[in-house]
Amino acid sequence: MRVYESLRTGTLEIFNNKLRSFLSFLSISVGVISILYSITLIYSIRTRTQKALEVAGPGRIVVKMKDRWNSSSDMEKKQARESLTLEDALALESRYPELFMTSPMLRKWIQFRVGNFSEWQSVLGVDPQWRKRGWIYKMRGRFLNQFDIDTRARVCVIIIEGGWLKKPKWLKFYDNKDRFQEFVKHEDMLGKTIMLSGNLYTVVGVLYEPPREKNPKAFLQVESWSPKILAPITTVQRFLSGYDESEGGIDQINLDTGRESTINAYKARVEKFLAARHGGRLNFLEIKDYRDIIKDKLADKQRDMYTVLIIGAIAILAGGIGIMNVTLATIYSRIKEIGIRRAIGATRGAIMAQFVIEAMLLGFFGGVAGIMVGLGGIQYLASKGNEDMIMLQWWMPFVSVLAAVATGFLASLYPAYQASKLDPVEALRYE
Amino acid sequence: MIKCEDLHKVYPIGKGSGYQALRGVNLHIRAGEFTAITGPSGCGKSTLLNIIGFLDNPSSGKYYFGERDVTAFDDGKRSGLRLRGIGFVFQSFNLLPRFSALDNVKLPMLYAGMDKEPAGKLAAELLARVGLAGKESNSPVKLSGGERQRVGLARALANRPRLLLADEPTGNLDSGSGAGIMDLLLELNKEGLTIVMVTHDQGLAKRVSRVIRMKDGLVEN
Numbered sequence A: 001m002r003v004y005e006s007l008r009t010g011t012l013e014i015f016n017n018k019l020r021s022f023l024s025f026l027s028i029s030v031g032v033i034s035i036l037y038s039i040t041l042i043y044s045i046r047t048r049t050q051k052a053l054e055v056a057g058p059g060r061i062v063v064k065m066k067d068r069w070n071s072s073s074d075m076e077k078k079q080a081r082e083s084l085t086l087e088d089a090l091a092l093e094s095r096y097p098e099l100f101m102t103s104p105m106l107r108k109w110i111q112f113r114v115g116n117f118s119e120w121q122s123v124l125g126v127d128p129q130w131r132k133r134g135w136i137y138k139m140r141g142r143f144l145n146q147f148d149i150d151t152r153a154r155v156c157v158i159i160i161e162g163g164w165l166k167k168p169k170w171l172k173f174y175d176n177k178d179r180f181q182e183f184v185k186h187e188d189m190l191g192k193t194i195m196l197s198g199n200l201y202t203v204v205g206v207l208y209e210p211p212r213e214k215n216p217k218a219f220l221q222v223e224s225w226s227p228k229i230l231a232p233i234t235t236v237q238r239f240l241s242g243y244d245e246s247e248g249g250i251d252q253i254n255l256d257t258g259r260e261s262t263i264n265a266y267k268a269r270v271e272k273f274l275a276a277r278h279g280g281r282l283n284f285l286e287i288k289d290y291r292d293i294i295k296d297k298l299a300d301k302q303r304d305m306y307t308v309l310i311i312g313a314i315a316i317l318a319g320g321i322g323i324m325n326v327t328l329a330t331i332y333s334r335i336k337e338i339g340i341r342r343a344i345g346a347t348r349g350a351i352m353a354q355f356v357i358e359a360m361l362l363g364f365f366g367g368v369a370g371i372m373v374g375l376g377g378i379q380y381l382a383s384k385g386n387e388d389m390i391m392l393q394w395w396m397p398f399v400s401v402l403a404a405v406a407t408g409f410l411a412s413l414y415p416a417y418q419a420s421k422l423d424p425v426e427a428l429r430y431e
Numbered sequence B: 001m002i003k004c005e006d007l008h009k010v011y012p013i014g015k016g017s018g019y020q021a022l023r024g025v026n027l028h029i030r031a032g033e034f035t036a037i038t039g040p041s042g043c044g045k046s047t048l049l050n051i052i053g054f055l056d057n058p059s060s061g062k063y064y065f066g067e068r069d070v071t072a073f074d075d076g077k078r079s080g081l082r083l084r085g086i087g088f089v090f091q092s093f094n095l096l097p098r099f100s101a102l103d104n105v106k107l108p109m110l111y112a113g114m115d116k117e118p119a120g121k122l123a124a125e126l127l128a129r130v131g132l133a134g135k136e137s138n139s140p141v142k143l144s145g146g147e148r149q150r151v152g153l154a155r156a157l158a159n160r161p162r163l164l165l166a167d168e169p170t171g172n173l174d175s176g177s178g179a180g181i182m183d184l185l186l187e188l189n190k191e192g193l194t195i196v197m198v199t200h201d202q203g204l205a206k207r208v209s210r211v212i213r214m215k216d217g218l219v220e221n
Ligand SMILES: Nc1ncnc2c1ncn2[C@@H]1O[C@H](COP(=O)(O)OP(=O)(O)OP(=O)(O)O)[C@@H](O)[C@H]1O
Pocket: B011, B012, B013, B019, B021, B040, B041, B042, B043, B044, B045, B046, B047, B048
């Protein structure tokens, strides 16, 4: 018996029992829609995480001052604290020259002023190593160089946000315009002289972020609120007066070992090294694997993903039960036919195959219907600025339909087996 | 061609020892014979025919088909014999109502693995042979009783069987249509087909080469 014949009979049966078939289509479709949605979401999260890690660097370690207000006791809060210093960073670099990146940072909250325009902004003091990782920018002019660091030059680089390709609707409701960004977007800042905390600085470079949808940093919401003005860390430390939390030192040092496999080893080495420099006390610092930071940020998205996946699984399961029901009903209404086919010479296997193929067809049609609705929905969400739904891949609909067909297959196995076991004589006598 | 030795068939009923439908049937049918089985209602004719046609299993006894002992054949082999070795004609036709006459006749050929086109051609030839040329695409529902049985006969011949089994093929037909079917069967037998037919009609029984009488699950001598 050719599969083609079974397909033809199956299609006939499906159209002969429209309501029955429609009901099982429906649940299968819902299942397929949510499966399509969740694999798109899973794929999106995976690829974006990977991208973000790539950009951040594979062997990233963050050495950071602990947040003072999270200290365990009042005593600790009042105590004068040790602080991480620029010298720590330099010492680390000369002790471990093989490190791909040793990038110190210090953040200060200052007043930015050009002519009549003034706005509070934070400035990030960095050195040239900063650009080794997380570089997602298009640059005009130049970046800070070692000469700027050594001479404590009064220069800065300004970052211009990428904005949205398609702004999500919900954002339009509480749209608080960033005055600073509006200003630097509309004024060509390159080469201009500006005031930071009352001193004159020259803008030597302008960095353009990619649009938010394509910005891996924005996706992870790590560093997305980082300062948009960069200046030599030495200058920031010495000359720029403003508010900071570094207690005279620096905020953090970002390291990159260059490889994921060496992270743990270097974490231990760096910890030991810094402890030796700070009299054995390291409780004012935390040393974190960057991947852990990312994982925390992703926890929410992951919860979303599992919820949708579970709903999808339940819907598919319901669809499967629907198909099983339909198959059972079909078999009961066709006992006589089964007897006739057996009398003609159909084997048990052929009978079983007939009903299984029919159920797989049900799954297929339901799946295709679900895909059409689901693709429409995803297109709609993507057009409304859903960052995950634009990650839909061509193979995802196929996988979803495959899941529906597999459901049809599994759900019909038992009823079809029962049908194949019917006694031919009994079945023939059945009216 | 067929040899039955001491066939018994017991139908289980409740908790008792069951109902003895066949109690030791011995039967020998040679190739080319046209045999009619007659006997009172309930004597076991259909039961015997079903066993001969591999639709049912005997409770005990031996059954030889051709030269082979087929008593212990498994379902797959029995299905194969039903498919290629035997054609079945039923009293109530047993056609698939949603298929056309042609598709009904094609079905056994498709199960046998024949391609669609040659199967369609052969099925059309068979329908012409039983006098239904031009009615290939009709649904069985729209055919008369006599025509339905002709479709049933054409289907039974689909895979060129060596043996044709017919359980009261004229039982649901008026005498005219019945005679038509009988003429076809006699013609087929003349061409060499072995036929075993169960019938209540003494008139039909007189037209065949051999009549076997059954009573209470036994063949009378
Ligand atoms: N599945 C079954 N379970 C129990 N008893 C059965 C079963 N099938 C047949 N019988 C009994 O076996 C006996 C023989 O039945 P069978 O159908 O062979 O009779 P028959 O000779 O064909 O009768 P008829 O001429 O009326 O068709 C009958 O008494 C019937 O009641």
